[in-house]
Amino acid sequence: MKFPLSIPVTVGRWVLLLTLSLSACNGPGSPSKASPEPQGWITIAGQRVALEIARTPEEQSLGLGERDALAWNWGMLFLYDKPGFPRFWMKGMRFDIDIIWIRGDRIVDINQRVPHIPGQNGPVLAPRSLTDRVLEVPAGYAQSHGWRENQRVEIEILPNGS
Secondary structure, eight states, X not given: OOOOTHHHHHHHHHHHHHHHHHHHHTSTTSGGGGOSSOSEEEEETTEEEEEEEEOSHHHXXXXXXXXXXXXXXXXXXXXXXXXXXXXXXXTTOOXXXXXXXXXXXXEXXXXXXXXXXXXXXXXXXXXXXXXXXXXXXXXXXXXXXXXXXXXXEEEEEOGGGO
């Protein structure tokens, strides 16, 4: 039996495609990228949410950008050294989110169902009050759990979330 010369190339392409597909499963667009293990927990109105923590300027700049989704009981927490009026945009976002603005242990503002706009940066948002923590959760999460301004927030940072 004679095999065409293109078989090694086809096999090589198949291996490359398989490798790329498998690596994409753990890439930035994957919900599992939201950390297999939480870096902390936030509790608001009795609802406990697993956290990924964005601390460095690079992590904060990327945020949830370039991901396809965020699991329902997961959030990304942005920590700041001192209160301010951080500005958030939706650059690279592929899904809508709620943004919860926090100062100390209280919610000071909420932006619900912030839209992503494919191929654009979307709206630029800032809190109405000084903020030292910002929580991003899937769109509709805050409303579905009855979150509102002035509610108490408890944050637990785990040792692996340093």
